[in-house]
Structures are given as C-alpha cells and as structure tokens.
Amino acid sequence: MKQRITYIVRNPDEFTPEQLEVIGRSLNIQKLNAAKEHRITLGLKELPRELSKAFEQWHELHIRWASEKTYPSIPPFTSRVTSGLHVFFTPHKDQPEGQLCDLLHYAFGPDLKCSSTNEASTKLPILSERFSMSASSQYYSYLPTLNSLVSYIQEEVCKSSVKACKNAASSLLSASYLDIDYDTISHAVVLNAFWSGSPEANHWTETITLPSKDQTTEVGVLNYEKNPDPEDIGFGGFLTVLGQDDAPKPTQFQTPTRHYPLTHPLTYTTTFQPPTGLHPTLHLSFPASSPLTPPDPTCKLHTHLTLPSPLFIDKYQFSDPLFLTSHNLVSLHSISGATDLEAPDWVVPQWGSAALFELAVPPSSGNGNGNGKGGGQADWNVTITLHLRYLPATGGGYTRVPIAWPVVFWACRAEEGTKMSVNPFDRLHLGYEGLFGPRTRFMHGSPAEGAGRLVEWVTVPVLDLRKTKWVEVGTIGTVVVAFLGLCWMLFGRKTEVKNGGMTKKKQ
Amino acid sequence: MALSSFFGSPRAVFSAATILRAVFLVYGIFQDAYSPMKYTDIDYFVFTGAARFLSYGKSPYARDTYRYTPLLAWLIYPTVWPGFWFSFGKVLFAVGDIVTGWMMFHVLRRYQNMSQERALKYASIWLLNPMVATISTRGSSEGLLGVFVTALLWAVLAKRIALAGFLLGFAVHFKIYPFIYATSIVWWLENGDRNINKSGKSSTSSSPMARLFNCVTPQRLTLAISSFITFMGFNVATYLAYGWPFLEHSYFYHLIRIDHRHNFSPYNTLLYLSSSLKAASSFHAASSLELERLAFLPQLLLSAVMIPLALAKKDLPSTMLAQTFAFVAFNKVCTSQYFLWYMMFLPYYLPDSTILRSRPIGIAALILWILGQAAWLQQGFQLEFNGQSTFVPGLWASSILFFLINVGILSVIIGDIKAKDSAMSIVAKKKA
Numbered sequence: 001m002k003q004r005i006t007y008i009v010r011n012p013d014e015f016t017p018e019q020l021e022v023i024g025r026s027l028n029i030q031k032l033n034a035a036k037e038h039r040i041t042l043g044l045k046e047l048p049r050e051l052s053k054a055f056e057q058w059h060e061l062h063i064r065w066a067s068e069k070t071y072p073s074i075p076p077f078t079s080r081v082t083s084g085l086h087v088f089f090t091p092h093k094d095q096p097e098g099q100l101c102d103l104l105h106y107a108f109g110p111d112l113k114c115s116s117t118n119e120a121s122t123k124l125p126i127l128s129e130r131f132s133m134s135a136s137s138q139y140y141s142y143l144p145t146l147n148s149l150v151s152y153i154q155e156e157v158c159k160s161s162v163k164a165c166k167n168a169a170s171s172l173l174s175a176s177y178l179d180i181d182y183d184t185i186s187h188a189v190v191l192n193a194f195w196s197g198s199p200e201a202n203h204w205t206e207t208i209t210l211p212s213k214d215q216t217t218e219v220g221v222l223n224y225e226k227n228p229d230p231e232d233i234g235f236g237g238f239l240t241v242l243g244q245d246d247a248p249k250p251t252q253f254q255t256p257t258r259h260y261p262l263t264h265p266l267t268y269t270t271t272f273q274p275p276t277g278l279h280p281t282l283h284l285s286f287p288a289s290s291p292l293t294p295p296d297p298t299c300k301l302h303t304h305l306t307l308p309s310p311l312f313i314d315k316y317q318f319s320d321p322l323f324l325t326s327h328n329l330v331s332l333h334s335i336s337g338a339t340d341l342e343a344p345d346w347v348v349p350q351w352g353s354a355a356l357f358e359l360a361v362p363p364s365s366g367n368g369n370g371n372g373k374g375g376g377q378a379d380w381n382v383t384i385t386l387h388l389r390y391l392p393a394t395g396g397g398y399t400r401v402p403i404a405w406p407v408v409f410w411a412c413r414a415e416e417g418t419k420m421s422v423n424p425f426d427r428l429h430l431g432y433e434g435l436f437g438p439r440t441r442f443m444h445g446s447p448a449e450g451a452g453r454l455v456e457w458v459t460v461p462v463l464d465l466r467k468t469k470w471v472e473v474g475t476i477g478t479v480v481v482a483f484l485g486l487c488w489m490l491f492g493r494k495t496e497v498k499n500g501g502m503t504k505k506k507q
Numbered sequence: 508m509a510l511s512s513f514f515g516s517p518r519a520v521f522s523a524a525t526i527l528r529a530v531f532l533v534y535g536i537f538q539d540a541y542s543p544m545k546y547t548d549i550d551y552f553v554f555t556g557a558a559r560f561l562s563y564g565k566s567p568y569a570r571d572t573y574r575y576t577p578l579l580a581w582l583i584y585p586t587v588w589p590g591f592w593f594s595f596g597k598v599l600f601a602v603g604d605i606v607t608g609w610m611m612f613h614v615l616r617r618y619q620n621m622s623q624e625r626a627l628k629y630a631s632i633w634l635l636n637p638m639v640a641t642i643s644t645r646g647s648s649e650g651l652l653g654v655f656v657t658a659l660l661w662a663v664l665a666k667r668i669a670l671a672g673f674l675l676g677f678a679v680h681f682k683i684y685p686f687i688y689a690t691s692i693v694w695w696l697e698n699g700d701r702n703i704n705k706s707g708k709s710s711t712s713s714s715p716m717a718r719l720f721n722c723v724t725p726q727r728l729t730l731a732i733s734s735f736i737t738f739m740g741f742n743v744a745t746y747l748a749y750g751w752p753f754l755e756h757s758y759f760y761h762l763i764r765i766d767h768r769h770n771f772s773p774y775n776t777l778l779y780l781s782s783s784l785k786a787a788s789s790f791h792a793a794s795s796l797e798l799e800r801l802a803f804l805p806q807l808l809l810s811a812v813m814i815p816l817a818l819a820k821k822d823l824p825s826t827m828l829a830q831t832f833a834f835v836a837f838n839k840v841c842t843s844q845y846f847l848w849y850m851m852f853l854p855y856y857l858p859d860s861t862i863l864r865s866r867p868i869g870i871a872a873l874i875l876w877i878l879g880q881a882a883w884l885q886q887g888f889q890l891e892f893n894g895q896s897t898f899v900p901g902l903w904a905s906s907i908l909f910f911l912i913n914v915g916i917l918s919v920i921i922g923d924i925k926a927k928d929s930a931m932s933i934v935a936k937k938k939a
Contacts, residue, residue, distance in 0.1 A: 275894040316552055316571075326543040341572055344767060344779075346786030390767055392783040397896035461896035468780050468899055475777045476798045478907050479837070482914040483805040486833070489921045490817040 002041040003217040007034035008074050012223040025210040025243040027219050031203040035074045040191045057098030059090040060183035062429035068455045070447050071176040071196035075224045075261040076425040078444045082306045082404035083454040085143040088135035088429045109148040112141045119349035122337035126434045134434035140306050140351050142402040146172050174199035210242040217242040233257045258420040259442050266445035270405040280458050284382040292361040298413035301359040304432040305406040309352040310345045311386045328382040330358040334435050344390035397464030405454040408445035514627045524634035528601040531644040551646025555586045562587040568752035577745050600643035600650045607653035608634035610661050618664045629854040649847045672730045676737025687830050691815035695823045696726045771841040773910035776903040806837035821927045824855030829920050836913035860923050872916050879909035
C-alpha cells in the first residue's frame with residue numbers, strides 16, 4: 001500500500017512551518033486551513049479475493065463520485081464532474097461482460113438503476129480517435145452519499161488494520177469527490193479522495209502515521225504559486241516521507257496541467273423555472289459580476305450534462321441555427337446514451353444520456369472594446385430544452401426526478417498535450433475529455449457558492465393511482481356500449497329507417 | 508352571386524386552392540427563416556433527414572422515428588439538394604392535395620351526378636380547407652395518402668379493377684390502414700349472375716357452397732390478386748433493399764408501440780396505466796385482465812367487417828367514410844393528423860347527409876366535435892406545459908367524451924347511408 005496525502009493551503013500568508021511536526025514515523029498537523037487529497041494505491045493482492053476478482057473483470061474501470069454539496073475548488077484540484085456516481089469502463093476483449101451491476105449494487109447501494117451491464121451502460125462517444133485513453137462504456141446514477149460504500153469498505157475490506165481503516169473509510173462521508181481507478185496494466189487500485197476543507201471547524205488538526213514499515217506514506221503541504229510558465233502551474237511547500245524524513249523538506253516545482261486555473265473566476269447557477277411541465281428547461285445563469293471573457297482566444301465555453309433516463313434531449317431541435325441562437329447556444333457537440341424520443345422510462349434499461357454543448361458568450365466580451373469590464377450589465381442566460389419520459393404511475397400523481405448541475409468549462413488549445421500526464425495531480429476519465437483533442441486545456445467554472453445543493457429536483461406529473469379505479473371499467477365499458485350501439489345502428493331497426501327521409505326525398 | 512360564379516369555374520377554384528397553398532408555403536419559408544418557432548412539421552424533418560441518409564447511401568431508418576416506407580424518403584429525395592429544394596416535399600404534398608381535389612371533383616360529377624358548380628363546392632371542402640392546406644404545406648405526408656385513396660375510389664367506381672388493386676396494395680404498403688377498404692370494395696363489386704337478378708339480395712334458397720361460389724367473381728379475383736401482388740411486391744423489394752429495419756419500423760412498430768404520450772384515443776390512459784403497472788410488477792403475473800389487448804377487435808370488426816357488409820352496397824364512398832371514421836375513433840392512438848383520413852371522404856357523403864339537411868344536427872355535430880377536442884387540448888396543455896397531473900379525470904374523461912361524440916357522429920353517418928337506396932338500383936337507374 002502506498003499513500004500520498006496532499007494539503008493545499010487556502011491562505012499562504014497564514015501558514016507557518018511550525019504547524020508541521022515530525023515525531024518518529026508520524027507527522028503532526030496543527031490547525032491547517034487547507035484542501036486535502038488522499039491517494040491510496042493498493043496492489044490487487046492487498047484486496048480481499050472477491051474484490052480483486054471483481055476488478056480483474058475489466059480492462060480498465062474508473063469510478064468518479066462527486067458530492068451534491070457545493071465546494072470551492074483550488075488548483076490543482078479544479079476539475080469537476082456532475083454530482084453523483086459515474087463509472088467509466090472498458091471490458092476485456094473477447095470476454096463476457098463483467099458483473100458491473102452486482103458490484104455497484106453491492107458497494108454503492110441496491111437502489112441504483114442497473115439491470116445488467118450490457119443494458120444499463122452506454123457507449124462513450126469519442127470524437128478524437130487518437131485520444132485512446134478513454135474508456136469505452138459509461139454508467140451514471142444520482143447518489144447523494146457514500147454511506148453504502150463506507151459500510152461496504154468497513155465490513156468487507158477492513159479486515160487487518162481495523163481501526164485506522166474504518167476511520168479512513170468513514171472520512172469518505174465528508175469528501176467532496178472520490179475517484180477509484182483500476183487498470184490491467186498497473187494491476188493496482190487507486191483510491192483518490194478530495195476534501196475542499198476540513199469537516200470539523202475550518203482546519204485540519206491530525207496525526208498521520210506510517211501504518212507499517214513495508215508501506216510508504218508521503219505527505220505534502222503545498223501553496224499554489226502563480227505566474228510560472230503560461231501552460232504550467234507551480235507549487236511550493238514541504239514534503240515529508242514518513243519514517244524516512246526527520247523534518248518536512250522544502251520543495252518547489254512546476255508542471256504542465258490539463259485542468260488549468262482561471263484568473264477570473266467563472267461562476268454559474270442552474271435552475272428550472274416552474275412550471276416545468278413535461279418539457280423542463282434548464283437555465284444556466286452567469287452573473288454579470290463574473291464576465292464571460294475567454295481566457296484566451298482559442299477558448300470555447302462548454303457545458304456537459306449527465307441526464308438520468310427520465311429526461312432526454314431531442315438532438316434534432318439543436319440543428320437549427322435560429323433555435324440555437326435564441327437559447328444562447330452555439331451547438332450540440334455530442335450526445336450519447338438513451339436518446340429514444342418516444343419510449344416511456346420503464347422500457348429504457350440504460351442509465352440515461354450525456355450531452356456536450358458549446359455555449360455562446362455575450363458579444364461584447366469577445367472583442368476587446370469593453371475596457372475590461374465587458375460582458376454587459378445583465379446576467380447571461382443559457383437555456384437547454386429537455387423533455388421528460390412518461391414515468392410509472394404513483395399514488396400521488398407526481399414524481400420527482402433529480403438532475404445534477406452540469407459542469408461548465410472553457411476548452412482551450414494547449415501547446416503541449418502529451419506532457420500533461422506527467423502532472424502528479426492529473427485527473428482523467430471525467431466523461432468529456434474524450435470529446436476533445438489531446439491538446440486541450442480545461443478551465444473549469446464553479447457552481448455559485450450560495451446554491452447549497454448541486455442537484456435540482458423536477459416535479460413530474462404522472463398518472464395518479466388513487467384515481468384510476470374506474471379507468472379500466474370506464475374505458476372498456478364505454479367502448480363496449482359504443483360498439484353495441486353502432487351494431488344496432490348497422491343491423492337493427494331496419495324498417496324504421498327504410499321509411500326515413502332519404503328514400504322519400506329521392507322518390 | 509360572386510360566390511356562385513366563383514364556384515362555377517373549375518379554373519377559379521383550382522387556382523384559389525393552388526394560391527392558398529403557395530401563400531402558406533411561402534409564409535412557412537419566411538417563418539422558418541426568421542423565427543426559432545418553426546412552421547415546418549417535425550415529421551417533415553424526419554422525412555428529409557431520412558432522405559439525407561439515403562443520399563449518404565445509408566438506410567432511411569438511420570433517422571430516429573422514421574416509421575414509413577422507404578419509398579416516401581425516395582419520393583422526396585430532391586430535398587437533399589441545396590437551397591429551395593428543401594421545400595420540394597411540401598410542394599409535392601401540396602400538389603398531391605390539388606390532384607386529390609381534382610379527382611374528387613370528377614368523382615362527384617360523374618358518379619354522384621352533380622352539376623359542375625355543386626361538385627366544385629363540395630370538392631372545396633378539401634381544396635379550400637385551410638386545415639388540409641396547412642397540414643400538407645407544413646410537410647405532413649397524410650395528404651399524399653389522399654391521392655392514393657381517392658384514386659383508389661375513382662378506379663373502383665370506374666371499374667378499373669386491376670388498377671384499383673394496384674392502388675389498394677400500394678396504399679396499404681404506404682400506410683397500412685387502407686386495408687379496411689378491401690372488404691367494402693369487394694362487397695360493393697357485383698356478385699355472380701344469380702344474385703344480380705335479385706338486385707343485390709342474396710338468395711336464400713341456394714346452398715351455402717353455391718352462395719360462396721357465387722361470391723367469387725372475376726372482378727373480385729382480379730382485385731385480390733393485383734392488390735396482393737402489388738403489396739407483396741413493394742414489401743419484398745423494400746425488404747431486400749433495407750432488410751429487417753423496414754419491417755420493424757414501418758409495420759411491427761405500429762402493432763406493438765408502447766409510446767403512450769397523451770393523444771385523443773379513449774384507450775390512452777388505460778394503456779399508460781396497465782403498461783406502467785406491468786413494469787412495476789415485472790416479476791409478478793399481471794393482475795389486470797388486460798382487456799385493452801383486445802382493443803383491435805371492436806375496431807376491426809366495425810371498420811373492416813360490419814360497416815362494409817351493412818353499407819357498402821348502398822354507397823361505397825360514404826361507407827369508406829364510415830369505415831375510416833370508426834377506425835380512427837376506435838384506434839389505440841389518435842392524433843389530429845388522422846382526422847385527415849376521413850376528411851377526404853366528406854365531399855361524397857355530405858351532400859345528402861342529415862348533417863347538412865338538418866341544421867340543428869349539423870351545427871351540433873360540428874360544435875361538439877370541436878368542443879371535444881378543445882376540452883382535451885385544454886387538459887393536455889395543463890399537463891404538458893403547466894405540469895399538472897391531469898391524466899385522471901381530466902384527460903381521460905375528455906378523451907372518452909370526444910370518443911362518444913365521434914361515435915354519435917358515426918351513428919348519424921351510418922343512419923344516413925342505411926337510408927339510401929342500394930347502389931345496385933342507382934347503377935340500374937343510371938343505365939336506364
């Protein structure tokens with residue numbers, strides 16, 4: 001087992017090296033106001049037999065989970081995925097599909113909509129063939145907490161080092177996001193959890209101890225330093241290899257990066273204006289206070305949506321330039337998954353669909369005329385028309401469907417695409433990088449802090465089972481009566497009609 | 508008087524019908540060019556999308572929701588050419604309208620012995636109907652079907668039986684439902700010699716075998732064979748070209764469709780209910796009787812068997828109206844485009860109808876027909892755009908109400924046709 005723990009100090013001016021103290025094989029941390037990333041690398045042999053067998057079913061498997069609570073990001077951890085559970089995977093060639101649904105139901109909760117791997121997952125579109133790092137299939141579900149995973153780890157995985165393992169597992173409950181990666185080549189499972197801040201108070205006070213001599217644990221406490229080369233990000237701070245270093249060692253480095261921080265923050269909110277009816281419209285609002293100026297002329301603003309199966313996008317709507325313009329959209333770049341335009345939800349086995357849109361930006365912010373404050377005074381609104389499938393009848397006549405806020409980012413051209421993976425904090429398999437070329441830099445927007453939750457609930461009218469008692473009898477009865485009445489009109493009361501008006505008139 | 512001189516001239520009526528469509532077409536082009544709300548029907552984007560796939564050498568079924576014969580996409584193939592050609596299909600459908608109206612005019616003149624002015628007035632129910640003109644210029648193919656069905660009627664009345672069989676086979680290949688006309692046409696065609704002498708009344712003395720044999724006439728055989736060969740010919744050809752997706756999308760889809768998005772059909776709510784319950788309890792046996800599975804029975808018994816048998820010999824065009832009306836009213840799916848299917852028969856039925864002769868009945872029928880739809884549309888709007896769960900009782904009750912209104916109108920139509928002299932005697936009178 002290898003561990004790497006990285007703290008990124010929120011306010012470098014407040015930080016002093018005295019907050020760190022090495023005692024034997026431990027590092028004491030005092031009142032550190034920082035974001036934290038904890039990465040654990042496990043060999044397959046270190047896992048319980050059943051779990052390692054489950055991982056071995058795949059050529060590669062990448063799980064991304066993000067909390068529904070808003071959190072502030074900090075370089076280098078600026079990349080985002082929509083709230084919920086994402087799974088990207090590639091099955092082995094020439095082998096039967098693995099048991100994804102069993103694994104997910106077991107580890108993340110039995111309620112996930114997943115009937116079989118083949119049916120529930122969808123193919124991940126890849127616009128750039130050269131970008132061979134993408135997984136082939138995708139699955140997603142709304143998942144507000146990691147409760148199930150935590151108890152799964154505590155019961156099934158923590159067998160030897162009980163206490164520390166159980167504590168580590170329950171710390172996941174406050175994580176902002178969690179990544180789990182496995183691939184055949186490294187034969188290792190990497191767990192990577194991120195906390196935007198300490199769950200207790202505003203700072204971390206904790207002791208990190210090397211679990212045993214044959215393991216390595218490296219702890220970094222870093223400041224993000226601005227103004228290195230334009231394509232790089234730089235950090236300074238202290239590194240400690242537990243059991244090896246007597247004191248934190250000063251360090252400074254810079255690295256090319258796929259997810260580049262923005263100098264002007266880009267914030268947005270997602271809303272659905274009621275009444276949403278059967279065609280909810282997703283509103284993305286960019287406040288006038290954060291101008292939509294491309295950080296660089298090659299940058300284009302995008303949003304990536306992950307829609308659960310009750311909702312779908314009609315791609316044909318987005319082919320008309322006038323329609324796109326009226327919604328402040330440039331184009332629908334990609335759509336994949338369950339895109340059937342008619343099917344009710346109960347015949348759609350797939351998890352849902354994903355779509356990538358390029359967004360328009362206010363005209364004044366594109367040209368440099370508006371002395372830096374361009375972008376207009378009003379908020380910039382982008383609207384995306386969605387449609388609801390018919391959902392199963394319920395006792396109340398209404399159902400609620402969760403829709404995670406989409407991610408919003410600038411996609412820009414990067415000079416050095418291949419070097420990005422040398423970044424020790426590189427993050428891949430987010431569902432949308434495969435839709436761009438390898439030389440792409442992403443600069444992410446942040447959901448507005450005040451929003452609270454990053455999931456909107458849309459109320460869907462459905463058939464009310466309390467009122468359907470008479471529907472079957474009423475319908476069949478009406479049809480039968482109508483049918484018999486027409487039969488009587490056709491074959492009954494012959495004589496009456498023969499004397500009727502028509503014949504008389506003609507004669 | 509201006510009106511009467513207008514209807515006195517075929518040139519004036521047909522010019523007006525053409526201009527009406529040209530105006531709608533040009534208006535539509537402008538609206539499409541300047542507004543994000545499109546005049547063009549969504550279906551037209553489906554057809555033209557399918558034609559575009561053809562131009563790439565692919566199957567038209569590569570376009571989602573293309574549920575038609577590949578011939579339709581081929582018919583409007585020029586829409587893939589640049590510029591104004593995009594509207595080619597709409598022009599074709601509009602021309603189809605005019606051709607349909609022209610055939611109506613001739614059927615009315617020739618087979619219903621109308622004066623030119625009267626025939627033009629009744630043909631104008633179709634020709635100058637803004638609803639018909641809108642539907643075809645928005646790019647819906649239902650109007651094109653009018654050409655085939657009206658041509659079929661004309662061919663039958665003109666006793667061009669082989670041609671009628673061809674048109675019947677083609678119409679069924681194109682849109683399935685015209686198969687209901689087969690029985691009425693067969694029944695309308697004269698029986699063998701023995702029965703003709705008794706002017707249409709079937710002989711009670713002869714044995715069942717003899718009567719059956721009597722029914723098989725050269726005309727009926729010709730119709731059966733030519734329609735079957737045409738139908739199967741088109742099917743085999745399109746199957747060879749486009750394979751399973753052709754059968755799946757243009758035929759099987761219509762038999763097993765499970766999209767219950769609200770529509771005028773009385774079955775709509777019940778289908779939603781039972782399908783949703785079945786999904787919820789997929790592991791248990793379904794508890795309901797699933798009587799809705801038998802919905803095709805009253806529909807087909809009425810439209811393909813009983814109405815033809817009871818009425819076809821009296822008046823074929825009006826019988827076809829009654830059949831279509833019954834088929835649409837009792838269908839499991841019903842949208843306003845289907846109303847066009849029976850509208851193309853109104854000009855033959857209305858002249859001698861109670862609906863026109865009795866002002867209260869006629870006005871009541873029209874108002875109720877419109878009110879039934881309005882009530883449903885209001886409920887539909889509350890559901891679709893205001894998100895209110897109006898499935899029950901609102902939408903269900905209004906679809907049942909609309910159904911009953913339709914059945915009421917249908918019974919008036921049936922009563923009118925029943926009251927007519929048999930077609931045989933009309934033909935006999937004409938010959939005399």
